[in-house]
Amino acid sequence: MSVMICMLAAGNSGACTGIALTAADGSRVVARTVDRADAAMQPGYVVAPRRHLHQSLTPTGENGLKYRSLYGYVGIYDENEAFVYEGVNEAGLSAGLFFFPQYGEYAPYNPENNASTLCDMQFVSWVLSQFSSIDQVVDTLPSVDVVSLGADAPGLHWRISEPGGRMVILEFIAGEPHFYEDSTGVLTNGPGFQWQRANLYDTSSILPGDSASQSRFVRATYLQAGSPSMKTGPDAVQQAFHILNNFDLPAGIQYTISETEEVLPSATQITSATDQTALKLYYRTVWNSAIRCIELMNIDFSKVRYQSHPLDQVRQPVVEIVKVK
8 A cells, every 4th residue: 555655646746836825804825736747636625523533654554643633624635535735724724735856855764653653645634633823833743753655755845824924834854854934925846945945036037937846936936926915815816826827737848648648638737725814725627627615614623524525526627608699
């Protein structure tokens, strides 16, 4: 099982781009793309109630950290509902993973520490189920051992955002965790966040147009900074989707068509936006560009059952026919 999941994680290392907007009314919106060009994802959303029992995978099996949810949450995953890519909990805390191949490095896995071992792909679900603030994450992280499931699995880094606007990036460098305050609100992939932020000041006056991670970081920062202030949370959500349209990548940009398992409409398979203030998670997919919304305020996390559902019930676009009389 672990080998299969390692292969899944390695194949998913796509060109994800994240941004953040704050509306004039104080609403905080974080948004992102989830990209994979070599195969169709099997994405869904998971609803986890309070008191749900979780257990982390380790390289030797399903024998890692055990914990119960203190907060209910909704998250978007691919294949395995424990592998939440992006989500928000009932306290408004948001977290998301971004692939970070060739740059991040965790401490070596020690099977004697399985009881405190947390799989990196399950880090988001752990954060959402346990915490209501960034400081709580920072204080508790030393008590767990974050690992990948195998040598072939790409590294990850994460963004964690509070509804009040504070955002941090977590990266593991040489086995040690580093938290960086993110005033840009932007995250892509490698190199590391500090390098990306410094590169903003070294970029020429020509805006880069390629799909490399560092180019997307610069372009996302520019487009986000140039965005007019939206009045409300729903306005900011719409603006976030418009900004992220600029990062909708054709599948052939990363792979030739002959290398892919199937012809995909786009490598950008999921685009999401989270209104942390109103507790609403919006998404659209490569198969259906209609925006859908999950409202956490209407979920009773003390009673709802643990459940998961595909993002698309049917993989085809919704087309509204215009009738001419």
